[in-house]
Amino acid sequence: MACGDDGKLSLDSIRDSLIRQEDTIIFNLIERIKFPINPSLYKQQLPSSSNISGSLFQYLFQETESLQSKVGRYLSPEENPFFPDNLSDSIIPLTKCTPVLHPAAASVNVNEKILDIYINQMLPLFCTEADDDANFATTAACDIQLLQALSRRIHYGKFVAEVKFRDSTDEYKPFILAQDKDALMKLLTFEAVEEMVKKRVAKKAKVFGQEVTLNDSIEEVKGKIDPLLVSRLYDEWVMPLTKFVEVEYLLRRLD
Numbered sequence: 484m485a486c487g488d489d490g491k492l493s494l495d496s497i498r499d500s501l502i503r504q505e506d507t508i509i510f511n512l513i514e515r516i517k518f519p520i521n522p523s524l525y526k527q528q529l530p531s532s533s534n535i536s537g538s539l540f541q542y543l544f545q546e547t548e549s550l551q552s553k554v555g556r557y558l559s560p561e562e563n564p565f566f567p568d569n570l571s572d573s574i575i576p577l578t579k580c581t582p583v584l585h586p587a588a589a590s591v592n593v594n595e596k597i598l599d600i601y602i603n604q605m606l607p608l609f610c611t612e613a614d615d616d617a618n619f620a621t622t623a624a625c626d627i628q629l630l631q632a633l634s635r636r637i638h639y640g641k642f643v644a645e646v647k648f649r650d651s652t653d654e655y656k657p658f659i660l661a662q663d664k665d666a667l668m669k670l671l672t673f674e675a676v677e678e679m680v681k682k683r684v685a686k687k688a689k690v691f692g693q694e695v696t697l698n699d700s701i702e703e704v705k706g707k708i709d710p711l712l713v714s715r716l717y718d719e720w721v722m723p724l725t726k727f728v729e730v731e732y733l734l735r736r737l738d
Protein backbone atom coordinates (compact mmCIF):
# COMPACT_ATOMS: atom_id res chain seq x y z
CA MET A 484 0.00 0.00 0.00
CA ALA A 485 2.20 2.80 -1.31
CA CYS A 486 1.87 6.48 -0.50
CA GLY A 487 -1.02 7.94 -2.50
CA ASP A 488 -2.74 4.57 -3.00
CA ASP A 489 -5.70 5.58 -0.82
CA GLY A 490 -8.09 5.64 -3.79
CA LYS A 491 -7.16 2.02 -4.70
CA LEU A 492 -8.01 0.70 -1.24
CA SER A 493 -10.32 -2.32 -1.61
CA LEU A 494 -10.52 -5.74 0.00
CA ASP A 495 -9.64 -7.33 -3.37
CA SER A 496 -6.50 -5.23 -3.84
CA ILE A 497 -5.36 -5.91 -0.26
CA ARG A 498 -5.96 -9.64 -0.71
CA ASP A 499 -3.97 -9.54 -3.99
CA SER A 500 -1.07 -8.12 -2.04
CA LEU A 501 -1.38 -10.85 0.61
CA ILE A 502 -1.31 -13.45 -2.17
CA ARG A 503 1.87 -11.95 -3.64
CA GLN A 504 3.47 -11.83 -0.20
CA GLU A 505 2.93 -15.62 0.08
CA ASP A 506 5.54 -16.05 -2.69
CA THR A 507 8.09 -13.97 -0.77
CA ILE A 508 7.51 -15.91 2.46
CA ILE A 509 7.75 -19.33 0.80
CA PHE A 510 10.89 -18.48 -1.20
CA ASN A 511 12.51 -17.08 1.95
CA LEU A 512 11.56 -20.21 3.88
CA ILE A 513 13.14 -22.39 1.20
CA GLU A 514 16.33 -20.34 1.56
CA ARG A 515 16.39 -20.55 5.37
CA ILE A 516 15.89 -24.32 5.54
CA LYS A 517 19.07 -24.93 3.56
CA PHE A 518 20.73 -24.43 6.96
CA PRO A 519 20.21 -26.33 10.21
CA ILE A 520 18.69 -24.50 13.17
CA ASN A 521 22.13 -23.23 14.22
CA PRO A 522 21.04 -22.65 17.83
CA SER A 523 24.32 -20.97 18.87
CA LEU A 524 23.36 -18.01 16.70
CA TYR A 525 20.44 -17.21 19.00
CA LYS A 526 22.12 -18.08 22.31
CA GLN A 527 25.70 -17.10 21.83
CA GLN A 528 26.87 -14.35 24.13
CA LEU A 529 29.56 -12.28 22.48
CA PRO A 530 32.90 -11.74 24.24
CA SER A 531 32.64 -8.89 26.79
CA SER A 532 35.45 -7.09 24.92
CA SER A 533 33.00 -6.62 22.01
CA ASN A 534 30.79 -4.33 24.14
CA ILE A 535 27.74 -5.99 22.61
CA SER A 536 25.09 -7.63 24.77
CA GLY A 537 22.65 -10.30 23.57
CA SER A 538 23.03 -12.93 20.89
CA LEU A 539 24.87 -12.67 17.61
CA PHE A 540 21.49 -12.82 15.88
CA GLN A 541 20.08 -9.95 17.93
CA TYR A 542 23.17 -7.90 17.18
CA LEU A 543 22.95 -8.52 13.43
CA PHE A 544 19.21 -7.86 13.33
CA GLN A 545 19.41 -4.63 15.36
CA GLU A 546 22.27 -3.31 13.24
CA THR A 547 20.39 -4.22 10.03
CA GLU A 548 17.24 -2.41 11.20
CA SER A 549 19.25 0.59 12.36
CA LEU A 550 20.92 0.89 8.94
CA GLN A 551 17.64 0.35 7.08
CA SER A 552 15.91 2.98 9.23
CA LYS A 553 18.50 5.52 8.05
CA VAL A 554 17.32 5.01 4.48
CA GLY A 555 13.67 5.33 5.37
CA ARG A 556 12.41 1.75 5.78
CA TYR A 557 10.25 2.58 8.80
CA LEU A 558 8.69 5.66 7.23
CA SER A 559 6.50 3.18 5.38
CA PRO A 560 3.31 2.18 7.26
CA GLU A 561 3.83 -1.36 5.92
CA GLU A 562 7.03 -1.79 7.91
CA ASN A 563 7.19 -2.39 11.65
CA PRO A 564 10.54 -2.64 13.45
CA PHE A 565 11.51 -5.54 15.72
CA PHE A 566 13.75 -3.25 17.79
CA PRO A 567 11.96 0.11 17.81
CA ASP A 568 14.23 1.56 20.51
CA ASN A 569 17.31 1.10 18.42
CA LEU A 570 16.47 2.99 15.23
CA SER A 571 18.31 5.90 13.64
CA ASP A 572 16.69 8.97 12.12
CA SER A 573 16.00 8.69 8.40
CA ILE A 574 18.17 10.67 6.02
CA ILE A 575 15.32 10.42 3.47
CA PRO A 576 12.68 13.13 3.91
CA LEU A 577 9.13 12.01 4.72
CA THR A 578 6.90 12.14 1.62
CA LYS A 579 3.78 14.22 2.20
CA CYS A 580 0.69 12.19 1.38
CA THR A 581 -2.60 11.36 3.03
CA PRO A 582 -2.08 8.42 5.39
CA VAL A 583 -4.31 5.41 4.68
CA LEU A 584 -4.30 4.18 8.27
CA HIS A 585 -5.59 5.77 11.47
CA PRO A 586 -2.66 7.24 13.48
CA ALA A 587 -3.21 4.64 16.24
CA ALA A 588 -1.84 2.04 13.77
CA ALA A 589 1.66 2.95 14.90
CA SER A 590 0.97 1.53 18.36
CA VAL A 591 0.12 -1.95 17.01
CA ASN A 592 3.28 -4.02 16.79
CA VAL A 593 3.33 -7.80 17.40
CA ASN A 594 6.93 -8.40 16.37
CA GLU A 595 7.93 -9.58 19.84
CA LYS A 596 5.40 -12.42 19.52
CA ILE A 597 6.51 -13.16 15.94
CA LEU A 598 10.17 -13.40 16.98
CA ASP A 599 9.37 -15.69 19.90
CA ILE A 600 7.25 -18.03 17.76
CA TYR A 601 9.87 -17.96 14.99
CA ILE A 602 12.80 -19.00 17.18
CA ASN A 603 11.03 -21.38 19.53
CA GLN A 604 8.41 -23.02 17.31
CA MET A 605 8.98 -22.36 13.61
CA LEU A 606 12.70 -23.09 13.32
CA PRO A 607 12.43 -26.46 15.12
CA LEU A 608 9.52 -27.37 12.83
CA PHE A 609 11.16 -26.47 9.53
CA CYS A 610 14.93 -26.92 10.04
CA THR A 611 17.06 -29.96 10.83
CA GLU A 612 18.61 -30.25 14.25
CA ALA A 613 22.00 -31.17 12.80
CA ASP A 614 25.09 -29.67 14.47
CA ASP A 615 25.77 -25.99 13.94
CA ASP A 616 27.32 -25.49 10.51
CA ALA A 617 28.89 -22.15 11.54
CA ASN A 618 27.24 -20.29 8.63
CA PHE A 619 25.96 -17.77 11.15
CA ALA A 620 26.01 -14.59 9.06
CA THR A 621 24.26 -16.25 6.09
CA THR A 622 21.72 -17.98 8.31
CA ALA A 623 20.93 -14.70 10.10
CA ALA A 624 20.57 -12.90 6.75
CA CYS A 625 17.93 -15.49 5.74
CA ASP A 626 16.21 -15.15 9.13
CA ILE A 627 16.00 -11.38 8.82
CA GLN A 628 14.54 -11.51 5.31
CA LEU A 629 11.99 -14.11 6.37
CA LEU A 630 11.04 -12.37 9.61
CA GLN A 631 10.58 -9.06 7.83
CA ALA A 632 8.35 -10.76 5.22
CA LEU A 633 6.27 -12.46 7.93
CA SER A 634 6.01 -9.22 9.88
CA ARG A 635 4.91 -7.26 6.79
CA ARG A 636 2.25 -9.87 6.00
CA ILE A 637 0.92 -10.05 9.54
CA HIS A 638 0.85 -6.27 10.05
CA TYR A 639 -0.98 -5.95 6.73
CA GLY A 640 -3.88 -6.82 8.99
CA LYS A 641 -4.04 -3.06 9.70
CA PHE A 642 -4.88 -2.35 6.04
CA VAL A 643 -7.35 -5.25 5.90
CA ALA A 644 -9.06 -3.92 9.02
CA GLU A 645 -9.12 -0.36 7.69
CA VAL A 646 -10.84 -1.40 4.46
CA LYS A 647 -13.33 -3.60 6.31
CA PHE A 648 -14.10 -0.70 8.66
CA ARG A 649 -14.60 1.72 5.74
CA ASP A 650 -16.81 -0.79 3.87
CA SER A 651 -19.02 -1.66 6.87
CA THR A 652 -18.61 1.16 9.40
CA ASP A 653 -22.12 0.73 10.80
CA GLU A 654 -21.45 -2.93 11.60
CA TYR A 655 -18.06 -2.37 13.21
CA LYS A 656 -18.74 0.81 15.16
CA PRO A 657 -20.89 -0.61 18.01
CA PHE A 658 -18.37 -3.38 18.70
CA ILE A 659 -15.51 -0.88 18.71
CA LEU A 660 -17.38 1.39 21.10
CA ALA A 661 -18.08 -1.63 23.33
CA GLN A 662 -14.39 -2.73 22.94
CA ASP A 663 -15.79 -6.21 22.21
CA LYS A 664 -12.80 -8.20 20.89
CA ASP A 665 -14.73 -11.46 20.36
CA ALA A 666 -17.47 -9.81 18.31
CA LEU A 667 -14.87 -7.98 16.19
CA MET A 668 -12.97 -11.23 15.63
CA LYS A 669 -16.15 -12.97 14.50
CA LEU A 670 -17.10 -10.13 12.17
CA LEU A 671 -13.75 -9.96 10.40
CA THR A 672 -13.30 -13.73 9.99
CA PHE A 673 -13.99 -15.41 6.63
CA GLU A 674 -13.47 -19.13 7.09
CA ALA A 675 -13.83 -19.95 3.39
CA VAL A 676 -11.05 -17.45 2.56
CA GLU A 677 -8.80 -19.03 5.20
CA GLU A 678 -9.34 -22.49 3.71
CA MET A 679 -8.35 -21.17 0.27
CA VAL A 680 -5.23 -19.52 1.69
CA LYS A 681 -4.12 -22.80 3.33
CA LYS A 682 -4.64 -24.77 0.12
CA ARG A 683 -2.93 -22.16 -2.05
CA VAL A 684 0.20 -21.86 0.10
CA ALA A 685 0.55 -25.65 0.19
CA LYS A 686 0.30 -25.73 -3.61
CA LYS A 687 2.82 -22.92 -3.98
CA ALA A 688 5.23 -24.72 -1.63
CA LYS A 689 4.98 -27.83 -3.82
CA VAL A 690 5.56 -25.89 -7.04
CA PHE A 691 8.28 -23.52 -5.79
CA GLY A 692 10.10 -26.34 -3.99
CA GLN A 693 10.29 -28.80 -6.85
CA GLU A 694 13.58 -29.82 -8.40
CA VAL A 695 13.79 -28.57 -11.98
CA THR A 696 15.73 -30.84 -14.32
CA LEU A 697 16.02 -31.24 -18.08
CA ASN A 698 15.31 -34.94 -17.87
CA ASP A 699 11.55 -35.40 -18.31
CA SER A 700 11.66 -39.11 -17.50
CA ILE A 701 12.89 -38.56 -13.93
CA GLU A 702 10.36 -39.60 -11.30
CA GLU A 703 8.95 -36.95 -9.03
CA VAL A 704 11.45 -36.37 -6.21
CA LYS A 705 10.85 -35.02 -2.71
CA GLY A 706 10.47 -31.25 -2.77
CA LYS A 707 12.65 -28.76 -0.89
CA ILE A 708 9.89 -27.94 1.57
CA ASP A 709 6.96 -29.85 3.03
CA PRO A 710 3.72 -28.24 1.70
CA LEU A 711 1.78 -29.40 4.77
CA LEU A 712 4.13 -27.50 7.06
CA VAL A 713 3.59 -24.32 5.07
CA SER A 714 -0.15 -24.76 5.31
CA ARG A 715 0.28 -25.30 9.08
CA LEU A 716 2.42 -22.16 9.38
CA TYR A 717 -0.45 -20.13 7.95
CA ASP A 718 -3.12 -21.95 9.94
CA GLU A 719 -1.43 -21.78 13.34
CA TRP A 720 0.49 -18.51 13.22
CA VAL A 721 0.26 -16.26 10.16
CA MET A 722 -3.53 -15.94 9.90
CA PRO A 723 -4.25 -15.90 13.67
CA LEU A 724 -1.66 -13.16 14.17
CA THR A 725 -3.03 -11.20 11.21
CA LYS A 726 -6.47 -11.37 12.79
CA PHE A 727 -5.03 -10.36 16.16
CA VAL A 728 -3.53 -7.27 14.47
CA GLU A 729 -6.89 -6.54 12.80
CA VAL A 730 -8.70 -6.63 16.16
CA GLU A 731 -6.03 -4.52 17.93
CA TYR A 732 -6.21 -1.93 15.15
CA LEU A 733 -10.02 -1.81 15.16
CA LEU A 734 -10.15 -1.39 18.95
CA ARG A 735 -8.23 1.88 18.44
CA ARG A 736 -9.96 2.93 15.20
CA LEU A 737 -12.25 5.52 16.83
CA ASP A 738 -9.65 7.00 19.23
Ligand SMILES: O=C(O)C(=O)C[C@]1(C(=O)O)C=C[C@@H](O)C=C1
Pocket residue numbers: 498501643671672673674676677680721722723725726729
Ligand atom coordinates in the same frame (compact mmCIF):
# COMPACT_ATOMS: atom_id res chain seq x y z
O1 LIG B 1 -8.91 -11.68 3.72
C1 LIG B 1 -9.35 -11.27 4.80
O2 LIG B 1 -10.51 -10.89 4.95
C2 LIG B 1 -8.47 -11.24 5.97
O3 LIG B 1 -8.86 -10.71 7.00
C3 LIG B 1 -7.14 -11.89 5.91
C4 LIG B 1 -7.18 -13.30 6.48
C5 LIG B 1 -5.75 -13.86 6.35
O4 LIG B 1 -4.96 -13.67 7.29
O5 LIG B 1 -5.43 -14.39 5.28
C6 LIG B 1 -7.58 -13.22 7.91
C7 LIG B 1 -8.87 -13.39 8.29
C8 LIG B 1 -9.94 -13.88 7.41
O6 LIG B 1 -10.67 -14.85 8.06
C9 LIG B 1 -9.40 -14.35 6.13
C10 LIG B 1 -8.13 -14.14 5.73
